[in-house]
Every structure is written in structure tokens, then in C-alpha cells.
Amino acid sequence: MDAVTLSRVQFGxxxxxxxxxxxxTIGIASFVAFLSFLWxxxxxxxxxALMRFWxxxxxxxxxxxxxxxxxLSYQIGTNWSGFSRAxxxxxxxxxxxxxxxxxxxxAGFIGIVIFGERRVGRGMHFFACLMVALGTLFSASWILAxxxxxxxxxxxxIDGEGIFHVTDWWAAVFNPSFPYRxxxxxxxxxxxxxxxVAGVSAYHLFRNxxxxxxxxxxxMAMWAAFVLVPLQLYLGDAxxxxxxxxxxxxxxAIEGLWDSGSGVAATIIGWPDMSQERNLxxxxxxxxxxxxxxHSWDGYVQGxxxxxxxxxxxxxxxxxxxxIMVGVGILLLLLAIAGAIQRWxxxxxxxxxxxxxxxxxxxxxxxxxxxxxxxxxxxxxxxxVYGHLRxxxxxxxxxxxxxxxxxxxxxxVYTVLLLAFFWYGARVAMRGPEAAIEPQPNAVRPGxxxxxxxxxxxxSTRPIFATGE
Amino acid sequence: MDLPLxxxxxxxxxxxxxxxxxxxxxxxxxxxxxxxxxxxxxIMMQSIAPTWDGNETWLVFGGALLWAIFPxxxxxxxxxxxxxxxxxxxxxxxxxVAFEFRFQSGRFRWAWDYAFAGGSVLAVLAQGFxxxxxxxxxPVRDGVFAGGPFSWFxxxxxxxxxxxxxxxxxxxxxxxxxxxxGSTQVFGREVGHSAVLLTAGAMLLVSAWTAITxxxxxxxxxxxxxxxxxAVLPLTAASVFVLIWRNLWSGHEHRVFGLGILIFLxxxxxxxxxxxxxxxxxxxxxxxxxxxxxxxxxxxxxxLVVLPIVLAYLGHAYWVFRGKAAGESGDGDRxxxxxxxxxxxxxxxxxxxxxx
Numbered sequence: 001m002d003a004v005t006l007s008r009v010q011f012g013x014x015x016x017x018x019x020x021x022x023x024x025t026i027g028i029a030s031f032v033a034f035l036s037f038l039w040x041x042x043x044x045x046x047x048x049a050l051m052r053f054w055x056x057x058x059x060x061x062x063x064x065x066x067x068x069x070x071x072l073s074y075q076i077g078t079n080w081s082g083f084s085r086a087x088x089x090x091x092x093x094x095x096x097x098x099x100x101x102x103x104x105x106x107a108g109f110i111g112i113v114i115f116g117e118r119r120v121g122r123g124m125h126f127f128a129c130l131m132v133a134l135g136t137l138f139s140a141s142w143i144l145a146x147x148x149x150x151x152x153x154x155x156x157x158i159d160g161e162g163i164f165h166v167t168d169w170w171a172a173v174f175n176p177s178f179p180y181r182x183x184x185x186x187x188x189x190x191x192x193x194x195x196x197v198a199g200v201s202a203y204h205l206f207r208n209x210x211x212x213x214x215x216x217x218x219x220m221a222m223w224a225a226f227v228l229v230p231l232q233l234y235l236g237d238a239x240x241x242x243x244x245x246x247x248x249x250x251x252x253a254i255e256g257l258w259d260s261g262s263g264v265a266a267t268i269i270g271w272p273d274m275s276q277e278r279n280l281x282x283x284x285x286x287x288x289x290x291x292x293x294x295h296s297w298d299g300y301v302q303g304x305x306x307x308x309x310x311x312x313x314x315x316x317x318x319x320x321x322x323x324i325m326v327g328v329g330i331l332l333l334l335l336a337i338a339g340a341i342q343r344w345x346x347x348x349x350x351x352x353x354x355x356x357x358x359x360x361x362x363x364x365x366x367x368x369x370x371x372x373x374x375x376x377x378x379x380x381x382x383x384x385v386y387g388h389l390r391x392x393x394x395x396x397x398x399x400x401x402x403x404x405x406x407x408x409x410x411x412x413v414y415t416v417l418l419l420a421f422f423w424y425g426a427r428v429a430m431r432g433p434e435a436a437i438e439p440q441p442n443a444v445r446p447g448x449x450x451x452x453x454x455x456x457x458x459x460s461t462r463p464i465f466a467t468g469e
Numbered sequence: 470m471d472l473p474l475x476x477x478x479x480x481x482x483x484x485x486x487x488x489x490x491x492x493x494x495x496x497x498x499x500x501x502x503x504x505x506x507x508x509x510x511x512i513m514m515q516s517i518a519p520t521w522d523g524n525e526t527w528l529v530f531g532g533a534l535l536w537a538i539f540p541x542x543x544x545x546x547x548x549x550x551x552x553x554x555x556x557x558x559x560x561x562x563x564x565x566v567a568f569e570f571r572f573q574s575g576r577f578r579w580a581w582d583y584a585f586a587g588g589s590v591l592a593v594l595a596q597g598f599x600x601x602x603x604x605x606x607x608p609v610r611d612g613v614f615a616g617g618p619f620s621w622f623x624x625x626x627x628x629x630x631x632x633x634x635x636x637x638x639x640x641x642x643x644x645x646x647x648x649x650x651g652s653t654q655v656f657g658r659e660v661g662h663s664a665v666l667l668t669a670g671a672m673l674l675v676s677a678w679t680a681i682t683x684x685x686x687x688x689x690x691x692x693x694x695x696x697x698x699x700a701v702l703p704l705t706a707a708s709v710f711v712l713i714w715r716n717l718w719s720g721h722e723h724r725v726f727g728l729g730i731l732i733f734l735x736x737x738x739x740x741x742x743x744x745x746x747x748x749x750x751x752x753x754x755x756x757x758x759x760x761x762x763x764x765x766x767x768x769x770x771x772x773l774v775v776l777p778i779v780l781a782y783l784g785h786a787y788w789v790f791r792g793k794a795a796g797e798s799g800d801g802d803r804x805x806x807x808x809x810x811x812x813x814x815x816x817x818x819x820x821x822x823x824x825x
Contacts, residue, residue, distance in 0.1 A: 070558060084544040107526040
């Protein structure tokens with residue numbers, strides 16, 4: 001394989017791995033801030049215990065997000081120097097603003113969130129949690145503004161050398177797809193977080209342990225899911241219609257639609273064959289495609305054949321990734337509705353099958369997020385900046401061997417990281433909220449002496465390891 | 470207004486802040502497995518755990534700032550240093566997650582010890598190779614990097630790497646002397662000697678090497694009359710080294726750390742004298758490398774408004790976690806902390822050496 005393909009694989013792999021952690025931390029950070037607020041205002045110990053519990057899990061995910069994110073900010077230069085040369089005037093400032101307004105905010109307060117509860121007042125601790133949650137949202141908005149600009153560029157001009165210059169910053173930041181993508185992604189993160197909270201709570205309910213805290217968090221998570229999942233379907237539809245307007249080729253690939261027309265069918269499943277330019281083994285519903293894309297029975301939808309074969313993405317990936325995302329969305333919707341029904345029947349905390357289903361659904365949000373990103377990024381191909389800069393022209397003059405070497409190490413390292421995260425994350429999650437150390441009286445003298453027991457407390461491994469050693 | 474010049478100063482400031490801030494926590498990592506006991510490692514890690522993330526964010530800021538204001542440096546230098554930068558990123562990954570996982574782990578804690586220390590050492594060496602390659606200059610043709618995958622490997626880079634190991638180690642030792650007590654502090658004082666020698670030796674070698682191999686640099690340093698003011702830099706550095714050496718065991722516990730920072734600033738000034746006004750040495754100056762005026766203004770607004778706030782709350786975070794990390798001697802609160810550590814781990818009481 002050449003350096004371009006290897007760089008694509010490497011970037012896809014590293015960013016696909018990275019997106020798991022923001023998807024996790026955006027939701028959990030807001031949840032922690034919410035718990036911290038309740039703990040500050042009500043002083044109910046169960047809120048404090050839940051907050052400390054979720055901060056421990058959050059800290060693991062946050063660390064993973066930081067270290068895998070640093071990689072990306074440098075990889076754009078190391079592997080995509082053609083791209084960074086062409087768009088530096090536009091995207092350079094976006095990234096700088098992301099670091100300045102988001103990363104520093106998170107970094108400046110994460111220490112207080114994790115280690116500082118007993119060094120600052122509850123009000124200040126809530127403020128720190130809020131700043132971290134805000135930081136995750138600021139970060140998402142800048143990075144999604146940058147990504148959306150690559151999808152639907154606006155407010156720019158191009159000079160003879162192919163360098164982009166910004167003519168209107170407002171238009172560049174608030175480019176046509178940015179609001180939709182931002183809401184869709186943030187809602188996805190909240191949904192993902194909700195089902196992680198629901199799954200972990202369900203595990204403790206199923207085991208009949210930490211009942212008070214787990215009931216509370218399970219109830220919160222199922223409420224959130226009941227509101228957010230339908231909202232997410234609506235936001236997804238809105239983004240789909242935005243894509244229809246600005247990136248018709250991507251939409252055609254999503255739908256597996258080859259011929260343009262009015263009143264097009266909705267392809268449920270099939271195999272899009274790129275060489276024959278048609279779908280094999282297709283199952284389709286007549287006219288339904290136009291109905292949900294344009295909200296009209298005979299709306300016009302552009303097909304793949306409207307553009308030359310060179311300008312089309314690799315259709316099967318886009319097509320199937322989209323179906324995975326929507327399929328997961330439907331499953332989560334069913335689960336959210338089932339939860340609401342069980343709550344209405346007064347069986348939310350006792351229904352065993354609901355607990356099992358919630359546990360099984362824990363990873364589904366992540367699956368949908370990765371599938372969704374696959375749809376939007378591979379659907380943009382063969383361009384990096386949609387319609388202007390081809391991916392092949394964006395790569396760096398680095399040797400294929402170097403990229404292959406780093407790619408192999410990335411795969412190994414990230415696999416190890418993921419296993420380590422599951423190992424320690426599962427241990428923290430299974431230990432449960434009430435294993436949290438009791439808040440100790442704040443000593444008079446400041447100093448890290450007080451953080452000592454807190455740190456070690458996070459590492460109290462005896463409940464699990466005592467029998468093994 | 471000379472925007473590129475102002476931004477060159479902002480970039481220099483952020484690189485300097487990165488080197489100093491991440492310098493001491495990388496330094497603590499470099500010293501990590503040299504520490505005699507597990508207990509010392511606990512304290513060393515505790516002393517930097519609340520703030521390392523903020524320190525490392527300066528690295529991301531540096532990258533993003535470079536891309537935004539001097540893009541050519543970003544898209545020429547990063548491909549040129551592909552392998553060392555990848556090595557640094559992998560190293561920082563292991564180092565970063567070690568903070569989280571080490572606190573959680575039981576029987577694999579030694580593995581995270583090595584991940585933390587090894588990651589720190591590798592990251593520092595990689596930075597040294599990048600620095601050496603940067604000073605030596607990279608081959609550029611038609612505005613893109615034109616060298617091979619291993620053209621970053623130079624003796625100069627290796628020397629810089631060793632020098633940074635010593636320098637960061639010195640900052641780390643200074644940090645331990647300042648922020649810990651008891652045997653951890655003594656360890657900081659002891660290891661400080663080697664760090665001073667290593668740093669001074671490598672700085673001397675790098676300066677001499679650059680002056681000998683690069684005529685432009687020699688011309689700048691040795692020409693009359695600027696040799697008079699410029700000679701202040703090496704002379705000050707030499708006296709600061711002597712001062713550090715004499716203060717390693719002094720009761721002014723913050724002094725070594727402060728003087729270590731001074732050494733880095735002097736080295737930084739020396740580099741600036743040698744390389745001015747290049748962003749990519751001998752290819753692009755800060756004026757030819759600057760991005761569009763409109764981009765600079767957009768970035769400038771953010772830097773002007775947000776950076777002071779950032780500095781304020783990062784300072785606040787340091788203030789919240791001020792004071793000594795949990796030590797051995799002292800009041801009941803500390804003894805309580807010790808007892809809880811000791812009861813959790815059998816290994817915390819013995820002198821389990823990782824090295825030696």
C-alpha cells in the first residue's frame with residue numbers, strides 16, 4: 001500500500017479510537033456536574049457518593065481522551081502536510097481556539113474535580129465540574145466547526161496555489177452543516193453517556209447492591225434516554241436533510257441511490273455494487289426514500305450517477321455504516337420506551353429483563369457514534385475539503401514504511417490501552433458507588449497531604465484482590 | 470503593527486511555558502524508577518498528578534498555534550520529524566494513562582511504573598532529536614520536506630536529547646526538593662548532582678557544535694561588538710550552574726527549581742540568538758512563514774482575551790494544590806496518610822528497587 005492509503009487507515013483508526021472518549025466524557029462530564037450541583041444544594045450523601053463514583057470512571061476516560069487527542073493534533077501535520085498547507089489559514093485558528101477555550105479549561109479544572117473535593121468548598125467543586133463539562137462542549141463545538149467546514153466549506157476564497165483564505169470568519173465557523181452536526185454529535189454523546197450510566201446502574205441493581213444510589217442513577221439515565229433518543233432521531237433527520245442539500249453525493253451513497261429521480265424508493269438493505277452501478281439483492285420500499293428525505297411523496301433526490309465515478313465515495317462502507325447507526329438508534333429507542341413503560345407500571349427497579357437489556361446496551365452508543373462518523377467521513381471522500389481538495393493531494397511526503405511502522409504500533413498500543421481501560425474501568429464500575437471512601441474532615445493546613453488518602457483511596461484494590469493474593 | 474513579530478513572541482512564550490511546565494513533570498517521570506522506594510514513587514506521582522494535564526496542554530497549544538500562525542513550520546517540520554514525533558506521542562500516551570491506571574492497579578503497578586518512566590524518557594529523547602534536527606536545519610525543496618525517514622537522527626540531536634534528560638531531570642529534582650519532604654526530598658537532592666553535570670555538559674557540547682558546524686551562528690556570536698553583550702548569556706549560565714550545585718543541600722527548598730528554570734530560559738535565549746529570525750532555520754523567517762493577516766488577527770483576538778484567563782485559572786489550580794506532597798515526618802494527618810498507604814501495600818515498606 002502507498003503512504004496515502006496507509007495514512008488514511010492510520011488517521012481513520014486513531015480518530016475512530018479517539019472519538020470513543022469524547023463521546024463518553026461529554027455526556028459523563030455533564031452528568032457529574034449535575035450530580036455535583038445536587039450534592040452542593042441538597043447535601044444528600046447519595047449524590048456525593050454517586051458523584052465521586054462517576055468522577056472516578058470519568059477520570060479514566062478523560063485521560064484516554066487527552067492522550068489520544070494529542071496524537072491527532074500532530075498527525076494532521078505529520079501525515080497530511082498538503083492538507084495543513086492548504087487550509088492553515090482557516091483551520092489553524094479553529095484548532096488554536098479549541099485548545100485555548102476548551103483544553104485549557106478542562107485541564108485547569110480537572111485536577112480540582114478529581115483530587116480537590118476536600119480542598120475547595122462544594123460550591124467551588126461544582127464550579128470546577130461545570131467548567132470541565134463546558135470545556136468538553138466548547139471542544140466539541142470548535143472541532144465540529146472545523147470538521148463541518150471540511151464538509152460544507154464557506155466564507156473562503158482559493159488562490160492560484162490552492163491555498164484557502166478566509167473572507168468571512170462568521171460564515172466559516174457557522175458553516176451550513178455546523179449547527180446540525182454539533183447538535184447531532186452532542187446529543188449522541190449524551191445518549192451514549194446515558195446508556196453507560198444505565199448499564200452500570202443496572203448491573204448493581206441486578207446484583208442487588210448499592211441499591212439507593214443505583215436506583216437513583218438508573219432512574220436519571222432512563223429519563224435522559226427517554227427524552228434524548230427521540231430528540232436524537234429528530235436531529236439526525238435534520239442533518240440528513242442538510243446533507244441532501246449540501247452533499248448530495250454523500251446522501252446518495254447513504255441511500256444506495258444510483259439514479260436521480262422524483263419519488264425514489266428507500267433501500268432497506270442490499271449490496272451496492274460500484275462497478276455495475278446498481279444494488280444487488282435489494283429490498284426497497286417505493287417512494288419512501290423521497291418521503292423521509294424531502295418530507296414529500298415525490299421529492300427530487302440526486303443519485304450517484306449524477307457525478308463522475310472518480311468523485312464518488314466507496315459506497316458500501318457509507319451504506320452499511322449508516323444502517324448500523326440507524327439500527328442501533330432504533331434499538332435504543334425501543335429500550336428507552338420499554339424503560340418508560342416499566343416506570344409507568346412501577347417496575348423500573350425490579351424488572352430483571354430491563355436490567356439485562358440495559359447492561360447489554362452499554363456499548364451500543366459507542367457503536368452508533370463510530371458508525372455515524374464513518375458515514376460522514378467516508379461519505380466525504382474522495383475529497384478532504386468537500387469539492388475542492390482531494391485526499392490524495394493532502395498527504396505528506398513521508399515514506400510508506402514509516403507510516404506502516406507507526407500504524408502497526410498504533411494498533412498494538414491502542415489495543416493494550418483499550419484492554420487496560422476495560423480492566424480498570426470495569427473494576428471501578430463493579431466496585432460501585434458506596435465503596436467510595438467516606439469524606440474525611442478537611443484539615444486546617446493546605447497541602448497535598450490531604451490529597452494523599454484520596455489518591456490512595458482510588459486505588460484501594462483489596463475488595464477484589466484480597467482473595468487472590 | 471508587526472503582527473508576525475508579536476506572534477513570534479507569543480509562540481516563544483508558549484513553547485517556553487511548555488518546556489518549563491511539562492519539563493518538571495517529565496523530569497519527575499525521568500527520575501521515577503531511580504527513586505529508591507515505592508513510597509517515594511507514590512509521592513512523586515501525587516505531587517504532579519493534579520496539574521500534569523494542564524502542563525501537557527501547552528504542547529497541544531504549541532502545535533495548534535504553529536499551524537495557525539506559522540503554517541510552514543507545521544507542515545514542513547512535522548513530516549521531517551515523523552518518527553521522533555510519533556515516538557514522542559506514543560511515549561506521552563503511556564505516560565499519561567499511567568497516571569490513571571497506576572492509581573487503580575494492584576499487581577501490575579510495576580508495569581505502569583515502567584510505562585510512566587519509560588514514556589517520560591522516550592518523550593524527552595524524542596524532543597531532543599527534534600530540537601537537534603531543528604537547530605541543524607531540515608532539507609526543504611519547493612516548500613516541502615525533502616529528506617528521508619531517518620534524516621532526523623544526528624549526533625547533535627542525541628546530544629540535545631541527553632541534555633534535555635539532564636535539564637528536565639534537574640527541574641524534576643528541583644520540584645521534589647521544593648514539594649516533598651523526607652527521603653523523597655533527599656533523593657531529589659542526591660540525583661540533582663548528576664542532573665546538573667549532565668545538563669551543563671550537554672549545553673556546552675551543543676553550543677560548541679553549533680558554533681563550529683554552522684558559520685552563520687559562529688558569525689553572530691563571535692563578531693565584534695555584539696560578542697560583549699552576548700557573552701553575558703554563557704557566563705550567566707555557568708554561574709547559575711555553580712549556584713545550583715551549591716544550593717542542592719541548602720534550606721532554601723525552592724531555589725534549585727527556580728534556578729533550573731533560569732537555566733532553561735538562558736538556553737532558550739541562546740537558541741533565539743543563534744536562529745533568529747528563522748522559523749524553519751535557513752528557509753523561512755517569521756515574516757515569510759506567517760499566515761494571512763486576517764487569520765493572525767482572528768487568532769490574536771483570542772490570545773489577547775482568553776490567554777490571560779487561562780493563565781489565571783491554571784495558576785489557581787497550582788494554588789489549590791500548593792504545599793508539600795504527603796511526606797513521612799510531620800503531623801498526625803500525614804501519619805494517617807502513611808498508615809493507610811502502608812496497610813494497603815506490602816511493598817510500600819520494603820526498599821523494592823526497580824533499578825540498581
